[in-house]
Amino acid sequence: MTSGLKIAIAGVAGRMGRQLANAVIDGGQIMAGASEAPGSPHVGKELGEVLGRPGLSLAVSESVEDAARKADVWIDFTAPNATLAALAALRKTNVQAVIIGTTGFDAAGEAEIAEVAGDLAIVKAGNFSLGVNLLCALTRRAAESLGEDWDIEVLETHHRRKVDAPSGTALMLGDAAARGRGADLKTLRSPPYDGPDARREPGKIGFAVRRSGDVIGEHEVTFGSDMEILSLSHTALDRAVFANGAIAAARWALRQPPGLYDMNDVLGL
Ligand SMILES: NC(=O)C1=CN([C@@H]2O[C@H](COP(=O)(O)OP(=O)(O)OC[C@H]3O[C@@H](n4cnc5c(N)ncnc54)[C@H](OP(=O)(O)O)[C@@H]3O)[C@@H](O)[C@H]2O)C=CC1
Numbered sequence: 266m267t268s269g270l271k272i273a274i275a276g277v278a279g280r281m282g283r284q285l286a287n288a289v290i291d292g293g294q295i296m297a298g299a300s301e302a303p304g305s306p307h308v309g310k311e312l313g314e315v316l317g318r319p320g321l322s323l324a325v326s327e328s329v330e331d332a333a334r335k336a337d338v339w340i341d342f343t344a345p346n347a348t349l350a351a352l353a354a355l356r357k358t359n360v361q362a363v364i365i366g367t368t369g370f371d372a373a374g375e376a377e378i379a380e381v382a383g384d385l386a387i388v389k390a391g392n393f394s395l396g397v398n399l400l401c402a403l404t405r406r407a408a409e410s411l412g413e414d415w416d417i418e419v420l421e422t423h424h425r426r427k428v429d430a431p432s433g434t435a436l437m438l439g440d441a442a443a444r445g446r447g448a449d450l451k452t453l454r455s456p457p458y459d460g461p462d463a464r465r466e467p468g469k470i471g472f473a474v475r476r477s478g479d480v481i482g483e484h485e486v487t488f489g490s491d492m493e494i495l496s497l498s499h500t501a502l503d504r505a506v507f508a509n510g511a512i513a514a515a516r517w518a519l520r521q522p523p524g525l526y527d528m529n530d531v532l533g534l
C-alpha cells in the first residue's frame with residue numbers, strides 16, 4: 266500500500282543513499298527524485314541500474330532543483346558542503362521537509378541549517394536509530410547522577426571509509442553527557458590524549474576513535490570511578506536501522522511547521 270510520501274534522495278549511489286532508496290521502494294513510498302554529485306559516473310543513469318533493480322525508471326540528476334521537482338521531502342546523507350548547497354537550492358522548490366543525516370558540519374554550517382529551518386521543517390540527527398537516541402537519554406541520566414569523580418569517555422568504531430571523526434553519534438553522546446552535568450560540550454570536551462604530557466583533566470569528556478574494516482557503527486560511553494566502571498553501549502547491525510528512522514522522520518516532519526527538530530522530537534523521547 267502506498268503512503269503517498271514523495272521522497273527525493275541525495276547521494277543515491279552512496280552507502281546510505283542506496284539503503285534509503287531501497288527502503289523507500291520496499292516500504293511502498295514514492296521515489297520522486299534522486300541526485301548524485303556533479304560529474305559522478307552515476308549521473309544520467311536510471312536508478313534501477315544504480316541499485317541493481319531492473320525496471321525502475323528514474324534518472325539520477327546532478328541538479329537539486331531537478332531531483333526535488335516532484336518531491337515533498339528531501340533526505341540527505343551526503344557530505345556537509347553538498348547538504349548546505351542542497352538546502353540553499355531547496356528553498357526555491359516545493360519541498361516542505363528535509364531530513365539531514367550528514368555528519369561533520371562546522372559551527373558555520375550548523376548556523377546555516379538553523380537559518381534555513383526558518384522556512385522548512387528540518388529533522389537533523391547524527392544517528393537515526395531508536396537504540397542510539399535512547400542511549401543518549403540514558404547517558405544524560407547517568408551523567409546527572411554521577412559526580413565529576415566519574416570520568417566520562419566516548420569510544421566509537423566505524424568502517425575504514427568514514428570521513429569525519431569523532432562520529433556524529435559520539436558527539437551526540439558527548440553532548441548528552443555534558444548536558445547531564447549542566448554544561449556545554451564545547452566547555453567539557455577534552456583535547457585528544459597525545460604527547461608526553463597528555464594527562465586527563467578532571468571533569469572533561471574524552472573521545473577515542475577507531476577505523477577498521479566494514480564496521481557499521483559501534484559506540485560506548487564509560488563512566489569510570491576509582492572503584493567501578495559503568496559502561497553503556499550500542500552496536501548497529503544493519504544500515505537499514507538508519508534508513509528506516511530517516512523515513513519515519515520524513516513522515517513526521519511533513520506534519521510539522523518550519524523549524525529545526527531532532528529524533529527526540531520524532532520519537533517523543
Ligand atoms: N545520521 C545517521 O543515522 C547516519 C549518518 N551517516 C552520515 O551520512 C553521510 C554519508 O555516509 P555514507 O552513505 O556512508 O557515505 P558515502 O560516501 O557512501 O555516500 C555519500 C554519497 O553522496 C554523494 N555526494 C557527494 N556530494 C554530492 C552532491 N553535491 N550531490 C549529490 N550527492 C553527493 C557521494 O558521491 P561521491 O562518492 O561521488 O562523492 C556519495 O555517493 C556521512 O556524513 C555519514 O556520517 C551515515 C549513516 C547513518
Ligand SMILES: O=C(O)C1=N[C@H](C(=O)O)C[C@H](O)C1
Nearest residue numbers: 368391392427432433434482
Ligand atoms: O558514517 C557512518 O557510517 C555513520 N555515521 C553516523 C555518525 O557519524 O555517527 C552514524 C552511524 O554511526 C554510521
